[in-house]
Amino acid sequence: MTDAPDYTPPKVWTWNKANGGNFANINRPIAGATREQDLPVGRHPLQLYSLATPNGVKVTVMLEELLALGHAGAEYDAWLIRISEGDQFSSGFVAVNPNSKIPALLDRSGPEAIRVFESGAILVYLAEKFGAFLPSEPGARAECLSWLFWQMGSAPYLGGGFGHFYAYAPVKIEYAIDRFAMEVKRQLDVLDRRLADHEYLGGANYTIADIATWPWYGNLVKGLAYEAGEFLSVHDYTNVVRWADQIGARPAVRRGRRVNRVFGDPAEQLRERHDAADFAAEDEAAAAS
Numbered sequence: 402m403t404d405a406p407d408y409t410p411p412k413v414w415t416w417n418k419a420n421g422g423n424f425a426n427i428n429r430p431i432a433g434a435t436r437e438q439d440l441p442v443g444r445h446p447l448q449l450y451s452l453a454t455p456n457g458v459k460v461t462v463m464l465e466e467l468l469a470l471g472h473a474g475a476e477y478d479a480w481l482i483r484i485s486e487g488d489q490f491s492s493g494f495v496a497v498n499p500n501s502k503i504p505a506l507l508d509r510s511g512p513e514a515i516r517v518f519e520s521g522a523i524l525v526y527l528a529e530k531f532g533a534f535l536p537s538e539p540g541a542r543a544e545c546l547s548w549l550f551w552q553m554g555s556a557p558y559l560g561g562g563f564g565h566f567y568a569y570a571p572v573k574i575e576y577a578i579d580r581f582a583m584e585v586k587r588q589l590d591v592l593d594r595r596l597a598d599h600e601y602l603g604g605a606n607y608t609i610a611d612i613a614t615w616p617w618y619g620n621l622v623k624g625l626a627y628e629a630g631e632f633l634s635v636h637d638y639t640n641v642v643r644w645a646d647q648i649g650a651r652p653a654v655r656r657g658r659r660v661n662r663v664f665g666d667p668a669e670q671l672r673e674r675h676d677a678a679d680f681a682a683e684d685e686a687a688a689a690s
């Protein structure tokens with residue numbers, strides 16, 4: 402590895418150059434909109450503005466799972482937000498999520514629209530709205546929510562920490578990669594020990610804890626994230642691999658991971674989703690091309 406040269410922090414940090422490797426053009430130390438632009442609105446009560454990053458996949462999988470259970474009110478429009486082009490800084494998006502991160506949800510089913518941002522909050526909101534994938538018994542509910550918030554707190558070490566320095570940083574820094582690789586492996590061990598004795602993270606039942614965690618750690622152990630599986634010896638975490646395979650085989654999960662996807666196999670991409678029939682239409686178009 403080539404390490405960065407020694408760096409002595411100044412007394413006061415100032416923003417005087419681009420920073421962030423592949424994402425330098427959208428990184429900035431201030432919040433708020435950079436341009437005026439309304440968000441599109443479709444015909445369904447739920448309007449999702451997202452991209453198929455792991456956090457975005459959480460919500461599309463949840464919505465597809467709710468529809469698979471027969472909750473017609475979970476029909477949704479999924480609009481593509483291209484974060485590399487700064488779509489998240491439009492005035493319309495900032496009005497739904499002042500933090501300018503995907504995903505963001507607008508629920509227009511009531512007399513006044515309700516905004517929900519942060520992927521974990523969206524999962525809890527939808528679970529409570531439809532009474533699904535979140536146990537009502539206090540002990541089971543606490544276990545589910547504990548694992549959900551474990552994921553919310555742990556994923557930044559995987560994505561912004563390990564993923565950034567391993568795959569995206571302009572300079573490979575041995576200390577940073579080692580530090581975050583150690584933490585990711587510890588997290589995988591936490592999951593592996595839990596899943597050795599439980600079918601799912603919350604226990605016997607599939608919940609929003611699994612829906613939140615699978616796009617991050619399931620993709621990692623299946624070689625779908627950062628091409629880092631060999632580096633992290635992910636095959637050692639056999640219980641996580643079993644769990645990842647089990648969830649990945651669910652039809653709703655397979656549909657949800659395609660929505661707002663603009664990378665990878667074109668056959669796995671559904672850039673926008675406005676109706677359940679869009680999956681079949683996209684498949685037919687791909688077969689004809």
